[in-house]
């Protein structure tokens with residue numbers, strides 16, 4: 370029996386990777402767009418109440434959002450330091466620039482945390498296609514098992 374190539378999540382759901390990333394950035398479920406992804410500011414639900422996607426798709430999923438949060442924080446902090454230095458040269462105000470840099474390094478990870486949760490789930494969905502039964506079948510447009518349009522009528 371020939372092995373079929375995996376059907377990408379974007380094809381399965383009929384949602385582009387860009388849209389899944391955008392939904393993740395605005396703290397929504399990347400798969401269905403549901404906004405109720407967190408039980409508190411810093412606590413992501415186990416699964417989406419709308420489409421039943423388990424947000425922690427594999428053991429160790431949290432390493433990804435921690436890494437994403439770290440990369441974003443370092444990038445923004447570096448940009449604050451770089452742009453602040455370029456705009457104020459040659460008399461760089463060291464103390465105000467240091468305060469701005471430390472503030473971005475301390476505040477940004479807390480502000481970005483919920484988005485990092487959902488964005489990492491979006492990236493994971495873009496990289497690893499949905500497995501059969503991983504999401505409510507109502508949200509599947511192309512069934513990878515049957516290989517046909519599932520919800521066309």
Ligand SMILES: [Zn+2]
Pocket residue numbers: 398399400401402403417418419420421422
């Ligand atoms: Zn959902």
